[in-house]
Amino acid sequence: MKPKKLILILLLVFWHQKAKSQYSYKEIININKKTKLSEKKIDSILLSITTKDSIYAQIAHNFSVFNFKKTKNYKLSIKYGKKEIHILDSLKIINKRHTKALYNVGKFHLKLEQYQKAIHYFSKAIYSNKHRMRVAQSYCEIGNSYFKKGDYYKSINMFIKGLPLLEKHGLKKSILIQYIKLSNCCYKIDTKESTELGLLYLKKGDSLVKNSPKLKLTYKKRNFLYTGLANLYSNKHKKNYNKGREYYLKVLNNSLIRKDSNHIANAYMNMGELYLDINNDSCVYFLNKSISYDFSKKVYLNETYRNLATYNQRKKIFNLALTQIEKAINYCFKIASNKNLNTLNIEDILNSNHKKSALVSLKTKTEILVQLYNTTQNKEYLQKAINNVQLTNKIVNILISYSTEANTKYLWRKEISEIFNLGIYTAYLLNDSKLMLELMEKNKAFLLTLNINENIKLTNLPDEVSVKNNVLKKDIFRLESETEIHKTSKKKDSLFELKISYQNFKDSIHKIYPQFSNHNNDIKQVYLNKVKSNLHKNDIKLYYTLNTSNVDANKQSMLGLLIAKNKDIRFKIKNIDSVLLAISEYKKLISKPLTQKQELARFKKVSYSLYNQLFPTKEIKDLIKNKNISIVSDVSLENLPFEAFNTSATDLRYLVNDCNISYTYSSSFSEFNKNRDRKTNTDIVVFAPVNFKNTELSPLENTEKEAAVITNLIDGDSFTNSNATKENFVRKTSNAKIIHLATHATSANNPSIQFFTNDLKLHELYTYKNNADLVVLSACETNIGELKQGEGVLNLARGFFHSGANAVVSSTWKINDASSSYIMKEFYSNLKNKQSKAEALNNAKRTYLKNHSLSEQTPYYWASFVLIGDTSPVFTTHYFYYVGIILIIGLLIFFYFKRK
Template structure:
């Protein structure tokens, strides 16, 4: 953009000049020059206008590097100034001419002369006390020249002065430009602390003020590559992900995908990394990126244990590198050696690591690669020589990168792991402490009991690795020495790690990746919880007992609370039209995701590629729509502050006085049972031995036996015997606390989802003694209730689809899902249901997927009487089967992951019908994954079956459940009473838990209002009663009146 003092704009700015200015902004330089020439040819133009336009032309020729035409403009400007001496006396014009000449000298690489000319121009302006935008531009340009000449200190001083003047004139866009230049100097000087600080300032400005897109892209790209180099792959991913929203010539879409693939790969999220690698079109990569693409794809293949493919790509890179020298050969040799090491081919690994060391010795700049080679060689040898190799690797890294660097942290962490595996715990502990010092800029303590505050961390990955192994080292030393400080330090370290993981999970950009990271970090939460328990047992300090509960809740609720808040924002704060548009896009994404999951990742068919292309386009549409929300509603993704976990006091006050929570956590060979009653916490330790494991397995087998075994008294006797044993092991420790209480179980997924109500105590099923419900976690249930829309009215929606696969054409894509689905007893179920509740019903051909999507979010109770298809390997691709249609987007097969975009506001969702999985009880994680989708969608509670139930028992229990809800019982008590009715009316064989215990309530158990049908007979009796009352009152009043009248008349007569 052209910069001129206000008075310099002259008296006559023609239309053609205005159009040329606009074309200049659009970077249409040739057209702009044509219009400028047209303006100059105007005979009415004065010398000031001619001077101004010539300056503009000179600026364009400088931008396009046209040296000859730039010089022509300089000659013309000099002639004008000689012709009109009054111009030469003006500080603005005189300095600007020197500035233009200086820039022209830069074009011909005469940097010293350019520096002198621009320096004179700045001096003239400062003497005249002119500190405007143009002065700042000149200072910035002089800083650029000094940076080119490697005069970094002078350059930094000039950049800081330019920023000062830009700030005075509120030119934040140009401040970002200068910050990028100044940060580049620190990058060249390897001063990464100042480099990052300047980029952080740039990000703050970008978030507050309008900034040119090119500068935004450069800032995010620089921060992404910085974090990538620092091994902070989470932060790298975050900034590369932001770049997806920009169209920019400087950074291609393929580059962004490549960097996203790299950062997600290093995060350990191979699923997402693989997706990005598959999206990359190798043909669109330049030779450097293509080489790196092959290089990192080889690494990805190692993670998938496809060592053959990894070696293929690495050797391809190696042969290509001999010709082109794109990556140091020692790096590729190291990678090949590492791949062989992972395959336990130690001879081949040693051969390539020695080759790499040889090449490192021939290079002056490969100390870090050399250090990794020595580390790997030490692992291969695994003998006394290894210790010397580890020490040398550490010294080399410090020499190369200094103490405060993520690479130093990586080497110390890896040598520590090698020593830890060899049980050299003391030395390993010192290594992990040094790794923490290296990755935390504010931490310098070598005292192994102390930990960093983690406020200024260079690499989360290396921090997490060091904290994890440091905690394990401290535990091992405690078990060897029985020294309490080591145990407490081990707990505090594990607690710090779990807190850092939780922070990362809540801010991680992809929900799939959040769950992936949580699943792979579960061990860290479990260790922290168990160590807290051990500290409590050893010290009797209640603080550690309380910490065990807090950490148990952290591990379960890290993702869902934040996700539910974001859903609440979009539901309550986005306009109806925008919400509908976003909803349709998300449904399309969910549908295509489900279709793509039907194909194997290796399937490169034309259909698969077409679906991926459609998915990418929909995701782009969603990104743009969310960006538009930012301007209208504020930042969509950060509208809510990060969800705050409940405090200990809030956790123990969660249950009502008549409730008690039993939360199970599996910690290696121990199950910790946290029993929470109003205001109190009790903790019990249960041994998870081989007998308990076997009993759990047998119990599941007898709960859902083969049809042949089901109708045998012996089977019933066996399942009750096992149920009694499990009660004694899992509930008896807390028996004195649970008397007369409603039981809320927080299941341990690794144990499998067990219907506790079928356990046996004193010859009675637990359901006969207590109402029972299940929750994902206390935090999640609390957040779900908090996000409830209080304006939600009480109404009910029911779906009863029909299944007849014979009517479906073979070309129908979803036909395979409907083959074998039996018809459900809708007639009996609907008759029973409609006698008890008032609901809007979609029957048979009207019970479509499309109708469900359009209506589900408007009801407080949703009843779905349908088949579900459970995928035991990936529960997110489990399906609900509505009436099939020919609509490809709403074909009737509804993936469970499609539920989330619906944004329900339901107090209760009932899945009545049959699941058609493999006939076995759903695993613990399976049932919670199924329920999680409805929780995320906004449902407070879900009633569903754990296995394929007998249809008649399902109808009976459902009917009773609604009956007791209408009578005012809460959901858990209503389900209990309905099950008791079933048991009381069933014969001996049908009292088997298979028929009734599979129906479970997950989520909130509070009372809800159920709409009841209008009873016209009752209304008629009420009306007749009112009429009768009116008639009786009227007769009474008439009789009273007659009596009074007669008495008056009698008195009157007697008086006469």
Template sequence: MSKIKLSKKYIGIFLVLCCIVSFAQKPSVAYYKIRNTENYTDTNKICAVEELLKKHLTDKDSLQYGIDLTAFSFWLYKNKHFDIGTLKSEKAVKFFRTFIPKNEKLYTYNLGLLADFYSRIEDYASSNDIHFKILRIKENKNKLGEIYKKIAINYNLEANFHVATTYFLKAIEEFRKEQKYRKLFDTTLLLSDNYQNILDDENIIKGIESLKKLDTIKNKIDYSLLDEYLIHQRLGNLYNYENLFNPCASLPYYKKALSIAKELNNNRILCLINNNIGYVYRNIDNDSTLFYFKKAFTYTHNDKNLNATVLSSLGLAYLDRKEYDKAYKSLNLSLDKLKTNFKKTKLTDKQTIKLSDQNLGIELLKNIAITQIKRYEDESSKELLEDALFYLKQADQQIDLIKLESTHQESKLFWRGLASDIYINLVKICYLLNDPELAYYYLEKNKALLLLEDLTKERSKTFFNVPDSIIKRERSFKRKIARIQNKPLSQKYNDETRSLQLFDIKEQYKSFLDSLQNKFPKYYKYKVKTNILPYKKVIKEASKTNSTFIHYILNDESGYGLIISKNKQALFEIHNIPLIQKYISKFNVLASKPFTSKIDQTAFQKVSKELHNKLLPENIFYDNRGKIIILPDENLLSIPFEILIQKNEKYLVEDYLISYAYSISFLEQNTDLKRTHQKEFLGFAPINYKNLNTLTKSSTEINTAAKKFDSDILLKEEASQQNLLNSLADYKIIHLSTHANANDSITPWIATSTKNITLNDIYSTKNNAELVTLSACNTSLGKLQKGEGVMSLARGFFNTGANSVVSTLWKADDQSTQEIITDFYTYLKEGKSKPEALRRAKLDYLKNHSLSEVSPYYWSSLVLIGNPEPMYSSINSWFLLVGILTSFLFIFILHKKNSKK
């Protein structure tokens, strides 16, 4: 360990000397004298060097000024004077950028040092901007691995884990080429940590696989006991992931790491490994948990970060034991260790705590609030709820800051998932405080916020006058990225190969965006801030349209709903969530297939009534026979509310107009988006497929629908991938009758006569549709992204411009779908609103069929998402023309009579 520290201590000095030797000059004698004066404090040395640098400028010895400034910047970095060091390093970079004769090595060294300073002051974005600049300097091609590694570490530190993965892999590739096995080993360890942070099954497995690969290079490095410890400790962390393994699977690795830690006798690693073992026992034996956490605390000594980590663990152990006072004290002490401002005083809601570790800090803020909520359940003190509300608001502000700085979709989705747990606790407090207005705000933040951001960004392109040619070029890069993402994995083309291919194209895309920053600086530096529709405006809209909005939020333990209508705004609790989830699973199984017996029908009716009672409680839900706009959450996204059975034994659809929305704010702002379409209707049906069943009725469906509109049709060979992608922007109505599929493990796709169109492809397109009809299977399904919604084909079309989408919740039946869609268009053309047109089409189907054919499977899969307004006038155009001519004639006759008078 001492050898490692010694080498790190002098490596910077060595680099400075190398650069200075190459410049044929070294720091001045006066500089060395100041730096080596033993009775000077650091403050004295800083002041003295400042005076020396001024003297160099006065004497017009600018070269010596640059050399001494470089050495001084490094000394400040080594002695952890990061704030003042950053300023001096910026001056050094500026000096050598303009100094003649140019010295690329010294300029590059100062750039690298400045990037390290930025990283130290937690300005990771600026640090990476400098690293990207260094990458463009040809002389640094032999240092690519190290630069990629630093970029990856920065992305990891700002919790941009998905992007960090790509750069870690690129660094590993370079180190392998350069045969720098020590660096390859260390970077792989960092990569395994990064995989763990992503918190999903796929990446946990990748983390384990990456560590196992290290066996092949152990004999190529000076493999130490510390290396052995780190591998076992990392494997323990990965196997401790609860969704994939039994937590006990991690214990053998942790126990082995603990025995090595004792041999190394290093307090830090003894602390961390005991803390990790404590977490394994949380779900097994609380006494053992507390024992290991307390043991870990004995090794923290004066290390502030270790103190914060273990105090947080102790707080959770006390929370599990329902010792809430101890939990609150431990968690708050941990938070104090992380605060870099307002350590002693209480903040207001408008101020934000600054934290040295945002990941741990956000978790602490959430757990302190949960502790106060638990205490409230025992003591019923309103002050406890208000305290919990304060901490959760702070956690929300922290996530907003991270999300605002993040430019990558995967990272934003990661943080949306973590935020979801915060929002449900915030809504719980609002329920207990009877504050529906504040609950509405956090319910909206929990729904499709990134979709709303994308919409805001799309509108900003017009505002900032970004030319169409630039927007098309940007989309072309997205299409190239989509093509790589769509390539199937195999033994020869594995996930790592795909990641490296994506890295290359994304680097080109980044260079393209960087090149535009000078031309359109306001747009490309614009931070998207989404506006949530004001609560009072929602009530006004509900009153004006006679609508009822029903907003849901739930997780595995809790659930809440908010009803907003003209006469009623109320929060309600959904009780017994595990039972609700069982009902939903059973409901979906029964609804997504035809009834084959009276037993099936009776079972469905029973579970449908139960869900109606739980999700639309009688004391909350007003029976006003109006419009209902459902904003579902989690697995409620998979059920059509239309077939919930009321007390009067009728389906909900028989009495109400029902539609769905991602969020009220998105619904309102998406409606306002300007759409320009040259043509009315596009019908698309490949009919015949290479590896899928022929859909003979899709031709009839398209042709029948097309007769009602001024239409273009793409059938058979013409229904190709490229023809569809090229046509999407031109039509008011887009109707796709084809095969499709989606679930939580595959990328959603739509079949064409050539290649499938995936969700990734759709994201790289643009449409101007008032309505997209997806007459295919499972088009509302996809991966459920916690806190954001389902990543479905329907969402993809909203993301790229659609105002409303008709999509399916399960496998569509050809015949019944054709009948309902045909009638839907008939009513739509007559001027009915979209949900009214779909409702009437479904009721007509029920009226004209009997027995098994009226099973919900046949008619309830189609749902309307988005804007519910009519698309056509209810007044017949001929009658309108006759009325206008009659009016003109009347005015003409009246004018004649007046003239004669």
């Protein structure tokens, strides 16, 4: 603050108080001249002012800004800023000063890395809404706060909301700074879409600078702009290394001229990383120069040491690489080298500005430790690698539990998935089946289980809370869908405001009902002993996982774990590149009728090859015969129907003839899901629109007959033609034991399933509730969707699990109407006869094969439907009921004869 301004304010105080203060005017002036306004002296001055009016608020404001600018004491800035706000609130003064005061306190909290408190005050500034520029800046600073917290997608939403306002009401310098901050967030997300978004705003920033000759831009701001452009141009999605190098050199030259050591260090680090990406040994020169200029020993060293470690890892200098990567991790969390990383607490993790870098470094450390084992055969390195994986899991779980946007959670799951795969490989080297299973389980369907658990917790809250939550979620999903189509600013604004309202609502729930919070996750993981104890003697669990890191000599490897009642087998699949190629070809062959001899011969060869590679030993092949196999597959094996594998070298014999096959997301999810409380009052509800109001959709003539056959077998309700509406589906299926849908479906973009008039989209299943033991999706591609690494595929099948289903039958390609109806008839006949779900579906396929010939036996016609989830019978014989009846009859006979 300028001295003249402070003198003026203090003069106002003097005259306003009419000498009531304990300080004379001369004493106050002397305090200012010496600029030694200690907290005690400021408090004394404020205490001496008895009238708490707007002038008092202005004085508190000036002391707040004085501490911010002169002493950098942000705690005192906050203290006096809050006094200003308190007085303005008490006087009910809602004006520009009020908005600005709230914004300032938010900014001071941000300086102290108190991100949630910063968000709170920025949000209040937006609500105050009397200073348009500060409101715009508040949106952007909330975006910056979420960026610091690692909630990257939420951050982008805030920037995109604030920037149009800032472009209209803000200063050009401020606009440019926020463009740069948004681009940093896009760089962290590291997708093709985020890269394009970041470049869009940075190009706008570059144009702003070029078209504003009066804009006096410091070289530091130019450096930030050029660094942002270089980062995005040289990433894996653009790979424009020449453009990246051009901008990095501009930054380096600007910084060398001004002898700015921090900016020089950063420029050298970025140049080093660029050369490392193109495998140029010059990277070492630049990275070492970065260290020599980083005099603060903390600004950029986490990235520099991480890149040096990667370089030495590639050169197989593993001990040096390990030392360097450990330094990188320590710098990420600002901890001393002698501190145990396992002592990291929630605050250490959430307050780190280098979360993404920390996870990359932890992954690199795991790789190095495994490579050290490969070199030395010292198993201590493997145990350290496992410890590192467990630490990373702890960090990611914390980041997920404090993230508010679903896409950010998926981002963190992707990061941990790669590290889990490394851990699984490490457990394999340790010959530890228990550890392999533990890590395989952690790498599956975690967010699905978390979301379902949240829904269950909601049902235990008061009805009005649960209803409001559901309404808000429905509105958000609806607007997200509409925004995807129309992309109008009005729709985007409505969606943004709704998401803010929903987050405030959830925050209030967490405060009132702490048990609702996912910060206290009570989901249990099942371990090897539990999995074995749950298996019957004819049951087998079969896990696969693909590791794409460079710790294996073959660059990537696939591992398997077979679990039977009394044994477990770990195995490694060789020639993984040929396996992946075979999988791709296999999927193409099975998704169409094989009418040509050449195609059929090729199918026999490819499917037999996959059978031998994915069941690599005679012991495994013998063990699976005549068994019930539940497959927990890796993302590389998604939508791969094992039952159509050819098991004969000379003829064509399908694996489905030898065993019952089903699929599951994970054993932990299955255990959690089957224990959900499901109450039903109807055995089955069938929906078959047959014809559609949308004339572009072809009629499904066989589905009306399919619906009639099913309801003749199992007593229930059937909705066909114009009665098969979305509204009836939502109203009539919530308490059905079986839900059957025979209709059209689509897997593109937002997957949906078609009813007579309109469709039900995947996101709508997240707010719909069912109690079904089984959902059957007799429609095309209902098991297809967007792949999320570490979670699985976001498809209609997963959506029905989210809404309550215990098991789902879904399809992996475009099905044939006639053959599907045939299989469904057999399937339900088997269910009625009290067969398990797995037996019922596999027997239906076997019956189809037995009664068809030639090209109609090819997998396209019968193998598309897969069972996911619980395999137990839908209908069981109630032995206790019959035993009870027999006992009652027996007693009646006994008493009858006794009377005789």
